[in-house]
Amino acid sequence: MPDSKKLFENLSGAGKSIGVLTSGGDAQGMNAAVRAVVRMGIYVGAKVYFVHEGYQGMVDGGDNIKEASWESVSSMLQVGGTVIGSARCKDFRTHEGRLRAALNLVQRGITNLCVIGGDGSLTGANLFREEWSGLLDELVQSGEISEEAAQTHSVLHVVGMVGSIDNDFCGTDMTIGTDSALHRIIEVVDAIMTTAQSHQRTFVLEVMGRHCGYLALVSGLACGADWVLIPEMPPKDGWEEQMCHKLSENRADKKRLNIIIVAEGAIDQNNKPITTDLIKDLVVSCLGFDTRVTILGHVQRGGTPSAFDRILASRMGVEAVLALLEASPGTPACVVSLCGNQAVRVPLMECVQMTQEVQKAMDEKRFEEAVKLRGRSFENNLNTYKLLSHRKIDAELPHSSFNVAVLNVGAPAAGMNAAVRSAVRVGITEGHTMFAVSDGFEGFYKGQIKEIKWGDVGGWTGQGGSLLGTKRTLPAKHIDKIAEQMRIHNINALLVIGGFEAFESLLQLVDARSSYEEFCVPMCMLPATISNNVSGTDLSIGADTSLNAIVETCDRIKQSASGTKRRVFIIETMGGYCGYLATVGGLAAGADAAYIYEEPFDIRDLQSNVEHLTEKMKTSIQRGLVLRNENSSENYTTDFIYQLYTEEGKGVFDCRKNVLGHMQQGGAPSPFDRNFGTKIAAKAVQWISKKLKEFYRQGRVFANTEDSACLLGMRRRALVFQPVVQLKDETDFVHRIPKEQWWLRLRPLMKILAKYKTSYDVSDSGQLEHIVRLRAKDSSAV
DSSP states (O other): OTTOOOBBHHHGOOEEEEEEESSSSSTTTTTHHHHHHHHHHHHHOOOOEEEEEEEHHHHHHHGEEEESSSSTTTTTTTTOOTTTTOOOOOOOGGGHHHHHHHHHEEEEEEEOEEEEHHHHHHHHHHHHHHHHHHHHHHHHHHHSOHHHHHHHHHHOEEEEEEEEETTOOTTTOBBBBBBHHHHHHHHHHHHHHHHHHTTTTTEEEEEEOOOOOHHHHHHHHHHSSEEEETTSSSSOTTHHHHHHHHHHHHHHOOOOOOOEEEEETOOOTOBBOHHHHHHHHHHHHOOOOOOEEEEEEGGGGSSSSOHHHHHHHHHHHHHHHHHHOOOOOOOOOEEEEEEEEEEEEEEEEHHHHHHHHHHHHTTTHHHHHHHHHHHHHHHHHHHHHHHHOOOOOOGGSSSOOOOOEEEESSEEEEEEEEHHHHHHHHHTTTTEEEEEESHHHHHHTTTEEEEEGGGGGOOOOOOOOOOOOEOOOSSGGGGHHHHHHHHHOOOOOEEESSSSHHHHHHHHHHHHTTTTTGOOEEEEEBBBOOOOTTTTSSSBHHHHHHHHHHHHHHHHHHHHHHSSSSEEEEEEOOOTTTOHHHHHHHHHTTTTEOOOSSSSSHHHHOOOOOOHHHHHSSSSOEEEEEETTSOOOSOOOOOHHHHHHHHTTTTTEEEEEEEEEGGGGSOOOOOHHHHHHHHHHHHHHHHHHHHHTTEETEEEOOOOEEEEEEEEEEETTTEEEEHHHGGGGEEETTTTTTTSOGGGGGGGHHHHHHOOOOOOOOGGGGBBHHHHHHHHSSSOOO
């Protein structure tokens, strides 16, 4: 191994004890985090203890603090809430309570705490850490512990993970539970939309979030709500008339339903609460519309965690154990969190202080500052919402005289329609005439191109697949006809939304620029493919919906296996040669193995997997789950692996196989895909507008530089425009995958959590960063 790799084999947990607790309000995904802490802790040789019922259990001691085993966290991954219990604890707020808690921990040798909860829980943990040596002195003086015990346990290390559906904690883009809460909200909104449409109704929905408007804002974006009210952006005086005007305008536009989303902490400019009843009465008295109120309440906290939350919690749990192993007496208590797609560690108190600053700014009516303090992710969501929310009267629009065409290319992916809707509306707001091309480049050369207006894309965010129609046809064969259509319709810019074919198409159009001036226009591609196999981006529109479909099926399959003991399921996933769905789906579903093309395997690997499962069947966990990417191996087919496992497992376990097929394309897009599609499309159209101005010379657009044909992708923590020509070198065109794929670094996590010995490169694990630096970083986060 090269020296630059910091391998965690050198980080031993031998002789260390870790306590893990969940505190405060519960959130889906907490169990996945507990499971990851327990398994990673045991893996590195530490003892791990469950602290049941949060801080209350720590104060009460006794059976509330129990050693955890590998098996004791089995079947936890797919369960919502928190299995080890959570409670609000008054005792821990007192000095006596913390003294009793310290005694309980020292008696079990626990000096490492992993706390999963909201800001209150984490602040409590930090105070406990700061008081620790004083508490031990008191315990020595009262004779409850020896001088020696106080010396051995002199430092308490604390690492936090934020579990909160509100996403109200500064220093992390997403908290555990937020994505699942959005899933619950969107399920309800989608259901309400059908009934509202039947009766021409207006629905007012109240969503949770205490003083934070994140859930309301993102669910508003994800369902195309007519109006959203959040505490960070109190509406300006006279908003009542404005809102009613917008609702009646939408009705006049043949929209049969209106949806208004209200955050539970919504306020007006004078800090007065805006309630759902207030809005209902307003709509009824002002417009006479049939109006209903739905308060979602604790539904949002419930249910099974989404794929995103399971992966986030698993990554964070492993990261938390690494942070505890690496902590020295001087290390401050930290929070492991997510910035873009990267794990980071942030000093806990900096996050808490910043979170408190947000509240202070809001109390003092400094709302713009409050939004900035909330972080880039919140700010970007708000900016996108503002862009899309107000339909300007034609007279107010800048008139650009530019024509921009949008098309889908490749296989359908959930979230494509949200991206098209966003692009069309932002394009119109920017003053362009927007054209929709049906059926990809096939429709393009046949001239299936027509103008698309604001109202044409209403209600598109929640629709799966591709409403424009999409084909895999590449442009090269029909290049002259496509150039002719560009000329006929005077197309000045192209937005292509699709997967690997879209990437190849853009390269072909760039190549054709030397022969056809028509293609010397700004072109942008948005990655949309369930396989997530496009160079230049960590994530693609559609992949999250697909992962959720896989994970949901795997959950059901695992459940059927727990009824019939000793059964192993072999499941084939899609993805072409890209192992993303199999690997990340395996991590989220708790698979024992995932076979992929990128990591060659042979008969010996298959044999050792069978032996591993045979050992597993001797424990109390008598079921196995194995995922295989469809093109992972030419000869080791799903049938072959099924037959091998069946033969080798005779007398120990029986096998079943399942090919998931096209259900992986998912039905309605997940909140993440709706939101991601909406945001990146808005950003792409703004980029197109900028390029159109830049390349407009003597009455025409002429763009033939490399940077005028880009792919907009998410790279670690930022959204970046990258010239497609430069991405050629990063691509394996034969297998249609990027040469380097970030998610391969997640594979060891899956293996560790399935009890395999493996090498894990921790050089990519989070480094301690300060929150001020986080804020100053590039502001183009997702």
